[in-house]
Amino acid sequence: MSTSGEFIQGIQLEQQQCVMIGTATYEQWEQAAGWFIQWQKNVNWWIGDLAVMADKRLKPALRETIWPEGTSPDLVARCKAVSVAYPPNTRNPLATWTIHMRHANAPNRVALVQAAVDAGQTSDENRAAPAVPAEPSPPAMPVAIDRSEAPPAAASASAEAAITVAAPAPEPIAVTERATNRWLLCVDVNGIVSRFFFAGAEQDAASRFVESLVGTVRRLMHKGLTAVVCCMDSPTSVRKELTASWDVPYKSNRKQKADALGYQLNLVQTLLSNRNADVVFVNGWEADDIMASYARQFDGKVSLWTVDKDMRQCLSPHVNILEDVEWERDEATNTMRPLYKWVNQEAHEEKGIVYQSDLVTGIKPERWPLFQAIAGDASDSIQGAKGIGPKGAMELLKNFASLDDILAAARDNHPAIAARQRKILLAWEPIAHDTLQLTTLRTDLTVPAVLQMNLLLEPHSTHSTTAAPPHDSELPQQPSPPDAGYDNWPADDRSE
Secondary structure, eight states, X not given: OOOOEEEETTEEEETTEEEEOTTOOHHHHHHHHHHHHHHHHHHHHHHHHHHHHHXXXXXXXXXXXXXXXXXXXXXXXXXXXXXXXXXXXXXXXXSOHHHHHHTTTSTTHHHHHHHHXXXXXXXXXXXXXXXXXXXXXXXXOOGGGOOSOSOOOOSSXXXXXXXXXXXXXXXXXXXXXXXXXXXXXXXXXXXXXXXXXXXXXXXXXXXXXXXXXXXXXXXXXXXXXXXXXXXXXXXXXXXXHHTTTSSSOTTTTSOOOOHHHHHHHHHHHHHHHHTTOOEEOOTTOOHHHHHHHHHHHOSSEEEEEOOOGGGGGGOBTTEEEEEEEEEEEETTTTEEEEEEEEEOHHHHHHTOEEETTEEEOOOOGGGHHHHHHHHOBGGGTBOOSTTTHHHHHHHHHHHOSSHHHHHHHHHTTOTTSOHHHHHHHHHHHHHHHHHHHHHSOOSOOOOOOOOSOOOOSXXXXXXXXXXXXXXXXXXXXXXXXXXSTTTTSOOSOSOO
């Protein structure tokens, strides 16, 4: 179909161009503007619906041939996924397609889209702070005196106002049956950029990070990676609010970020934006909480690229951790190849981790927050039950099921708790549950949906839809996910 010719009298459409003929009236200009906006609002729905119908009515060999040469297969796949998520009678004509896309993974996606409409949000506003459906919610829980083992809620009225999700949140969204052909990489941007920075790359930490990210994503796409989300810390912190009155507040041992590091963290947002990457913040919470929420909610397998040991609580049969990527030259091909350091649930429990100089093994991921609360975490200024340490915490977790059980046993002079430990635990008891809140990551944050690969491997300034980007030979034209199960998913090894 040609785009050339007159669509409305006085207005001529050409490829990538609209020409207004001198005789066009104001009404014709207005009519054209209305049509163009309608097209812009609907075209992704049309692409998705056409792809869905092609799957149903065309032979497999013909389905891809209907699209013009140069069409992005990721665009078609993304549009189709959104059309499948929202049957026509559930689409909200007052919301943009992008808002629909952002919530396509959520079980209450229709309500989330309506909440965005009710709040009058644009796509950008909804991405930054998704509106929450107007549903009855339990009263706010006073964090400082809460005694549950749930994730932390808002610490104060001022923190509550800054948070974009309900707190305390409803029951976390758990995916009971996960797709076998979807694989999300969640990236701890703050942690990895800081690691580059303190390793000596003070002037180019951001660019070094993006270079490593793009190279890693290229390789993992060959293994079936289908999506990437870059997670960043919020400038505000609920945990810091919670511990502001403590003798040793949360992360108080960390010096104010150097101006140079702050510059690199700001720069990396621009570099990622230039590549169309999904960069996610949630006010009041850390990148760890965002990644934990994706690990719990994403319909598929999830890899968490982070060196933060807190994330081990997220490990499961569907979630693993990428702790490090080292690049070495392959002498045979004279190309750089990555060596990955993967950690899965089995390796965590059996091989363990060195924690404050002690080897810690046998701690199930769901009990890792309790272990950290007791043992403490010096990197985050969490003192824990000071004096018990990692080995003592391991023994307590072997003998007791919960924090309440441990404290009750200490009060009752249980024989499994030595007199010295009993004294330490009783002195720690007033802040014990709040400490557990510090070490427990949120898994119920409202996070944007991530549907397909959304990280352009070349920045906007150099990417062309008509010419292949540089290094195109390294890129699969269409990611090929595993046929079934998780057989192709990296586990605990350093191989590709």
